[in-house]
Amino acid sequence: MKRLNQWVIPFFATLMLVLLAACGGASTPANTPSSSGEQDQTADGEAGAEVVTIGFSGPLSGGAAFYGKNGLSGLEMAVEEINNAGGIEVGGKKVTFKIEALDDKYQPSETATNAKRLVQEFNAPVVFIPHSGGIMAVQQFNEQDQFIIGAYTSEPKVTETGNRLTMRIPPKYDGYIEPFIQYLMGRFGNKVALVPGTHAYAKDWTELFRPAWEAAGGEVVAENPMDYTTETDFTSGVSNALSKNPDALFVGGPSEPTALVIKTAREQGFKGGFAVMDQAKLEEMAAVLGGYELLEGAIGTLPLIMSDAPGVAGFVEAYNSKYNKNPGSEAGLHYMAMHIVAKAMEAAGTTTDVQAIHAHIQTAIDNLDDKHRLYYITGIDDAGGLVHDVRIAAVENGEVVAIPVK
Template identity: 45%
Template sequence: MNSVSQSRRRRLSAAAVLGAIALTATACGGGGGSGEGDTVVIGYTGPLSGGGAAYGENVKVGLEMVIDDLNADGVEVDGNPVTLELKSLDDKYAPSTAASNAQRLADQDKAPVVVSPNAGAIKAIQQINSGRSNFLISAYTSDPAIMQADNPLTMMIPPNFESYADEFSETAMEHGGKKLALLGTESEYGQQWTKSIKDAWSEAGGKIGGDNSVDYATVSDFAGPVSKALSEKPDAIFVGGPSQPTALIMEEARKQGFKGSFLVMDQAKLDEMATVTKIDNLKNSVGVLPVSEYEDPGTKDFLKKFAEKAGEKKVPTSETALNYQGIAIIAKAMEVAGTTDDPEKIREAIGQALPEVDDKYKVNGFPDEITEQGHLLNPNLEATFLDEDGKYTKVPIEQVSDDK
């Protein structure tokens, strides 16, 4: 009786040990030694509701596309397969909310990288990403202040917007004249653009009228501001904010008889605006080059996949394409660094990773270097001029320094 009882206790004890081992293995399934591999969260905080929802959704689509493609191709870090997972949080364009979202993604979801597409939000996140929580910011903004912050864990994706000012001014003058009206958006970013254009236009020998900037987010009737700007009889008008209101301002200017040229800030996309207004209203404009006009190795396939995902009527923007490239670069940097959870090593590996990224992920002016500050640089940056025939002509752009 006693012998049977002892034998039974031994069997139960062995079963308990085996069960504990099994539970431990299950709990550590994402820890690097499992044959099933790790799941790594790519965090995203952006405007997914309210006035900026369309912009935020453009970014999100690019992230979804690249994560699907990377998982299909296979990501392997330090000999282990890795599955990428996107977790998105809505910040409604509020910097404080974006910072809270980023902290949550890093702390709760263990995201080694958080994507943010808003300069104000990025500046807020830079206050918290290199301290109690360490994570890399994939920064989608062309505001050079992001690099001037000297944050060691920031990767800036688009070109510095100040690079465009000189060439935009020269091109607009060639196709218009010397008198410029200002009708940009009143946002902080819009006013930075306005100042940059004013400086470049003046240096090129042009004259500038009054500042008729308008709040693109709240104003819906642009007849008054446009009329005021046109009363100065300009040869060219600087416009820009989100694509939809920018298109409506340009349409209103044409309705009121404006025949000159437009300088369009990089937030607005000419091909996207052509879905809002007739292309005739957009002709004689200088702006950023549409994604469809790029000739990178992966551009055609990217456009096809985008149409399948978003629909034929939806226009792929640089928000979609550049964030697609950005995460492909980070995934390759993880492979090069041999880690998914050390943001410092991932950031350090980006330069080495760039030439190793597969051609399929090169879709929108792929960078060939990253500066010490963390800015990805495309060696062949181009803008475009939409001529009177509705054709795009590429305009080479020389990139300026991010230093103050």
């Protein structure tokens, strides 16, 4: 028995080592970071393509989840299109993309944590963030950590910091304020109550809207901000504002809670108009409210489906087919921005040199296919903001009507 043990035990020990070594090749996690990206197959089956992760940190739960998921859907559609077409070619090599999306619950501290993870764990060269508080938190380190912020916010401050690796996607919101005020004063009167959200973006909007209203000869009769991201009952806040008999209400946050604020005001007998901060969309609120009746007199951004940009019709059809609803600007602008990023990588000849990618955004915009042009974006300014005009609309007699901006 002793002689048997002398060879049996070493034999089985050796066998176990061989089996473990054979299994080891399959134990590498799929998202292990790599300086050159993952190696995979393109959508049409070509082996050896590089797979680049595009990061997203936004609200995917809570009161702003509808807003965050709409933006994410545009990125996902763009990536799906690119990959189904065989990817892009960068430096003679095929590249495809995947999206890694993390929920930040609209909390800037969570956004910062997510961005660090997306870069360190997934090597994301670009992280899309759809709220100004999170963007400004991440701007504290994105240049040092070498990644581009795809900044979905019209907050002017994000491109006034000197951050050279930010791409602001929507137009600055300060272009909306004057035409909003002119319309509401002309149609309803000069008294306004401010009932925006409490998040950073709403606060900044309010800080510009309030003095502009007063400078135009108006009166701010009440100011009662509410937490649009956590509250679901706005009765008390709206009641306090309406007790001052305003002609118009300034509202704003993600579309779903903003719609509930407007509904609450109508239920309490308010007959006036609404200045709708550009974060909320008329068409998305109409979907929540069952039509435009309660939105009469609201002025906000022009719905994407009303745009005459060359790629809109095809995008709307494809989006409807996939999601069974019309897309808003969150989806449309994220979709177009992703195609711009892909074109910039092609033009720069790299997926990792983020300075070069950012430097080729203008070239990417110039070379973008018409089918991907959902907005009349003409370039990127020196501060990192995409250049395009504001386009607005109002609800009149139950219909959305484009309002010319002088």
